[in-house]
Structures are given as structure tokens and as C-alpha cells.
Amino acid sequence: MLDPRDLDDLIAIWQAGSLSAAAKRRRVAISTISRRIESLEKALKLRLVDRQAKGTTLTYFGELIAKTAEPIAEQLARVNRLADGLRSEGANLPVRLSATEFVISDILAPALPTLWAQDVDFPVHLQSQADVVSLAARNADIAVRMSRPEGASLIMRKLPSVHLGFFAARSYLDNRAPSEIDLRHERLLVYDDSYGRLPELDWLEEMGLRSSVALRTGSTRGLMTAAISGAGIGLLPVAIAQREKELVAVPTAIAPPPRNPWLIVHRDLRHQPSIRIVHKWVLSTFAALVGGGA
Structure with missing residues (x-):
């Protein structure tokens, strides 16, 4: 008998x-997913993966089974979501919201009192994840992502843009006027490509600032603390950096391109009362963030 989890893993x-x-x-150990695939191979009496020293890939049969199983897995997930929705009538099931570390720690977590003020009767799980989670596989109920997702089963809402700018600690500037700073001759702290080729990375190239980059990281909090310590001039979300009294904005002739986040929810979940409450809260939180200082 086939286990739906094994098909999901494939x-x-x-x-x-x-x-x-x-x-x-899938948020499981490699040994766990490997064991499930072995179980699936035994059940189907087919070799589904090639296990080599350089890695594990699907065989031709494995790809055919995965392609055929994808709509089946989606239908099973819809059944589970429907059952969750039916059970949630009058119940306080948690809402799982997935986002990057920056969105969780610097945007949503500080705004939780606004959500609690609505007398919500369900817990909220804020899942800090760099990877794009699958809402269809029920890895989360709602997600915030910095690039437009794809999927016919998803309801997508573009959030207000998050503007970026360079900021330096007063100790780093050492009494120099920000307007006189030539970024080509400074230590710049910028994002890496952990989330794909972000627009500001191309902007850095166009501005001739590539050789000035001293630090690359996918962590906004890492950039923030490095800039505050005086390690260099950080490329940071304006509304967040302006909260830090130690940081001073360093102007540029051309502003960096903004981030364009998206709020996504599965079509089957959008009418659940708890999902609607959290969805609306995320929208208002981003609106307040941008309106308050971007």
C-alpha cells in the first residue's frame, strides 16, 4: 500500500x-526521506532514484511517477485542508505563516500586539524559512516572499515595496558628512544571492560598486549588526534602519531598486476566518511599515 508521504517525498x-x-x-532528515523512497521503490517494484557519490537524482521511471503523482498529491492535500477547515469551525487551530528571517523578526514580530488586540482565539506559528515552502503540501498556511511565486492554486497579493538604502554608523563615518561619502572607496555590506538574483545586486554592478563590497550575506539582521558595529556601510531596508539611532543614511545619486514582497495563501484556505484575520494583519503591517518611513 502506498504511503502519501512517500509520494510527496518523490x-x-x-x-x-x-x-x-x-x-x-520537507523539513525532515535526509535519512528519513531516503528511507521513505526505499519503501516506495519496494511498493512499486521500480528503481526510482540513482544514488551516486555526487548526489541522488530521479531515474526516468522516478520522473514519470513523480509527474503522475503530483496532481494526486495535490488532491490529497486539498482533502486534508478541507478536513482542517471543517474541524476548525469553533476550534482554535494554529495559523502557520512562513517568511524570511528579516520579515519575521523585524516586521511581523514587533507588530504582534496589533494582532492580539483583535482578541484572536488561535495561536500563530511564525516560521522563519529562507526556502520557498509549498502551500499545496501544507508546509504553511500563508507565506511572505520577496519574489512573485507561481501556482494556479495560489492567491497572490503584492505588498507595499520595501525601499533600500545605505546606512553607516556614526563611528564609521568619523565626523565625515554623509553627502561627501564616495561609496566606491568604502567598505560596503550587501546581500548575497541566497534568495536568487535580486535587483539590487544588478544595481551594484551598474553603479560600479562591486569592488567595494567587503561583506555579502543573506541575513538582514547580520547586515544591520555589522553596520551598527562600524564594520562598513550597509545596504538595508530604510524603514528598519531608521529605527537605529546609531545609523545615518548615506545618500546615492540613484536609489537602489526596492524589494517587492508578495503575500500568498492557498485558494482553498482563503475563506477560513483565522486565515483572513492573519492575512489582513500582514497587509496592514506592511502598509504601516512603508507609510512610516520608506
Whole structure:
């Protein structure tokens, strides 16, 4: 008898491209997903993956099974979501919201009192995840992402843009006027490509600032603390950096391109009262963030 989790794991390998990436997406150990695939191979009496020293990939049969199983897995997920919705009538099931570390710690977490003020009767799970989670596989109920997602089953809402700018600690400036700073001759702290090729990375190239980059990281909090310590001039979200009294804005002739976040929810969940409350709270939180200082 087939276990739906085993099919989900096979689909995850097909979509993610490797066993390790699939395990990370499914939030299970590599040994667990490997064991489930072995169980699926025994049940189907087919070799579904090629296990080599350089990694694990799907065989031709594995790809065919994964492609065929994907709509089946989606239908099973819809059944589970429907059951959750039916059980949630009068119940306080948690709402799981997935976002990056920056969105969780610097945007949503500080705004929780606004959500609690609505007398919500359900817990909220804020899941800090760099990877794009699958709402169809019920890895989360709502997600905030910095690039436009794809999927016919998703309801997408573009959030207010998050503007970026350079900021330096007063100790780093050492009494120099920000307007006189030539970024080509400074130590710049910028994002890496952890979330894909972000617009500001191309902007840095166009501005001739590549050789000035001293630090690259996918962590906004890492950039923030490094800038505050005086390690260099950080490229940071304006509304967040302006909260830090130690940081001073360093102007540029051309502003960096803004981030354009998206709020996504599965079509089957959008009418659940708890989902609607959290969805509206995220929208208002981003609106207040941008209106308050971007």
C-alpha cells in the first residue's frame, strides 16, 4: 500500500532537484526521506532514484511517477485542508505563516500586539524559512516572499515595496558628512544571492560598486549588526534602519531598486476566518511599515 508521504517525498526530489534539497524543503532528515523512497521503490517494484557519490537524482521511471503523482498529491492535500477547515469551525487551530528571517523578526514580530488586540482565539506559528515552502503540501498556511511565486492554486497579493538604502554608523563615518561619502572607496555590506538574483545586486554592478563590497550575506539582521558595529556601510531596508539611532543614511545619486514582497495563501484556505484575520494583519503591517518611513 502506498504511503502519501512517500509520494510527496518523490515529488519534492523531482521539484527540488536533489535529495538534500528535498529533505530541507520537507523539513525532515535526509535519512528519513531516503528511507521513505526505499519503501516506495519496494511498493512499486521500480528503481526510482540513482544514488551516486555526487548526489541522488530521479531515474526516468522516478520522473514519470513523480509527474503522475503530483496532481494526486495535490488532491490529497486539498482533502486534508478541507478536513482542517471543517474541524476548525469553533476550534482554535494554529495559523502557520512562513517568511524570511528579516520579515519575521523585524516586521511581523514587533507588530504582534496589533494582532492580539483583535482578541484572536488561535495561536500563530511564525516560521522563519529562507526556502520557498509549498502551500499545496501544507508546509504553511500563508507565506511572505520577496519574489512573485507561481501556482494556479495560489492567491497572490503584492505588498507595499520595501525601499533600500545605505546606512553607516556614526563611528564609521568619523565626523565625515554623509553627502561627501564616495561609496566606491568604502567598505560596503550587501546581500548575497541566497534568495536568487535580486535587483539590487544588478544595481551594484551598474553603479560600479562591486569592488567595494567587503561583506555579502543573506541575513538582514547580520547586515544591520555589522553596520551598527562600524564594520562598513550597509545596504538595508530604510524603514528598519531608521529605527537605529546609531545609523545615518548615506545618500546615492540613484536609489537602489526596492524589494517587492508578495503575500500568498492557498485558494482553498482563503475563506477560513483565522486565515483572513492573519492575512489582513500582514497587509496592514506592511502598509504601516512603508507609510512610516520608506
